[in-house]
Amino acid sequence: MSLRYALLALLTSQPLTGYDVLKHFEQSVGYVWHAPDSQIYPELRRMEKDGLLRGVEETWGKKGKKKRYHITPEGVEAFRAWVNTTLDYTRERDPIHLKAAYLEWAEPDAARAQMQAHIAYHSSRAQQWQEMIDALKDRSNPILAARLETAPDADRAKISGYKIFTYEGMIERAKAEIEWARRGLELIDKLES
Amino acid sequence: MSLRYALLALLTSQPLTGYDVLKHFEQSVGYVWHAPDSQIYPELRRMEKDGLLRGVEETWGKKGKKKRYHITPEGVEAFRAWVNTTLDYTRERDPIHLKAAYLEWAEPDAARAQMQAHIAYHSSRAQQWQEMIDALKDRSNPILAARLETAPDADRAKISGYKIFTYEGMIERAKAEIEWARRGLELIDKLES
DNA sequence: GTCAACTAACTATGTTCATAGTTAGGCTGT
DNA sequence: ACAGCCTAACTATGAACATAGTTAGTTGAC
Numbered sequence: 001m002s003l004r005y006a007l008l009a010l011l012t013s014q015p016l017t018g019y020d021v022l023k024h025f026e027q028s029v030g031y032v033w034h035a036p037d038s039q040i041y042p043e044l045r046r047m048e049k050d051g052l053l054r055g056v057e058e059t060w061g062k063k064g065k066k067k068r069y070h071i072t073p074e075g076v077e078a079f080r081a082w083v084n085t086t087l088d089y090t091r092e093r094d095p096i097h098l099k100a101a102y103l104e105w106a107e108p109d110a111a112r113a114q115m116q117a118h119i120a121y122h123s124s125r126a127q128q129w130q131e132m133i134d135a136l137k138d139r140s141n142p143i144l145a146a147r148l149e150t151a152p153d154a155d156r157a158k159i160s161g162y163k164i165f166t167y168e169g170m171i172e173r174a175k176a177e178i179e180w181a182r183r184g185l186e187l188i189d190k191l192e193s
Numbered sequence: 194m195s196l197r198y199a200l201l202a203l204l205t206s207q208p209l210t211g212y213d214v215l216k217h218f219e220q221s222v223g224y225v226w227h228a229p230d231s232q233i234y235p236e237l238r239r240m241e242k243d244g245l246l247r248g249v250e251e252t253w254g255k256k257g258k259k260k261r262y263h264i265t266p267e268g269v270e271a272f273r274a275w276v277n278t279t280l281d282y283t284r285e286r287d288p289i290h291l292k293a294a295y296l297e298w299a300e301p302d303a304a305r306a307q308m309q310a311h312i313a314y315h316s317s318r319a320q321q322w323q324e325m326i327d328a329l330k331d332r333s334n335p336i337l338a339a340r341l342e343t344a345p346d347a348d349r350a351k352i353s354g355y356k357i358f359t360y361e362g363m364i365e366r367a368k369a370e371i372e373w374a375r376r377g378l379e380l381i382d383k384l385e386s
Numbered sequence: 387g388t389c390a391a392c393t394a395a396c397t398a399t400g401t402t403c404a405t406a407g408t409t410a411g412g413c414t415g416t
Numbered sequence: 417a418c419a420g421c422c423t424a425a426c427t428a429t430g431a432a433c434a435t436a437g438t439t440a441g442t443t444g445a446c
Binding site: 387388389390391392393394395396397398399400401402403404405406407408409410411412413414415416 | 417418419420421422423424425426427428429430431432433434435436437438439440441442443444445446
């Protein structure tokens, strides 16, 4: 269900074609909610069917066509309802921690490689989020800049404030993961000597 | 795919019936990988079909029957192969951070309620993991104690060491989430005044 | 003028997971 | 005798996701 709201979030700032949604998605909401095109296109159609979006056909070149999706008042309402509802939490399902719990079965080097991969993955993710924060602060990301420009002046501090807060949270979590994996490496050295 | 390995992990220490698996699951592996019975029963059957498990029929009372699953050498091998393979990471899909990014749309009180729910959820989870750690340390959990008893003496430090490490990681992550949500509450107060 | 790269969008298949319900025997207490 | 709970296991349905492939028009560079 979250995909729907991720898409609504994108479309609150401007109408977009399916392909635009795809591209914008990858550079903004996609950082907190990943989705492939094969999920996005059908979902946009379902949302149109449900009255949350209105699709307007446009010509493109001589024969080409595309459909631009506008959010409807119902769509805005649905989005607002979602942000105002407390989420319910689904229980953990975490492959790395599952594996860590049974690391006594692994070759020491494989165990180390896993921890190093964990560090590498989260370092790279943390760096990307940091870049998003920087882009938010200096407005160098065109998609984020556009969102800020269309918004009333009074809301700008909120819009970028909550986004920075979000990415900072992701970074902190990534750092906790990195710290944990480092301790994992030490533990492997200690137990597998 | 992880469910399969979570089940193999359980069955490495002793043969269990489907129902036993279910119960044990909830009190051990289930803390890092949640799964409902409707997923576990069919998966056990698939694993038997794939030769990872061998099911042995047992009578139960006068007319009742149950099937006890034993892990096969292929099952052990598959599990070992899994722990020795570095996982690949799938991209984030996180409803709370998605929502946090668009909190400017929420009523201040709804935003606060969301952050408080986040704190409550992760506090309760952290507490449960802490209990698991305590149970591992004093061997008061029968399932964990059984696993330790059947293992060779030399492996015991590893078995409980990696499990404690795992739960500590979950707790640290939960603490990072709580910290983040607290900062969220402060931010809401600041921005929504 | 044609080839590559991009825009635009859709389809197909299989797995995983959530949610909810069903069937049936066994055990314990009143 | 039967209620209520536990053990045991299975079924059904739909949503969500991953992975991979397909079709077709447009634009720009050489």
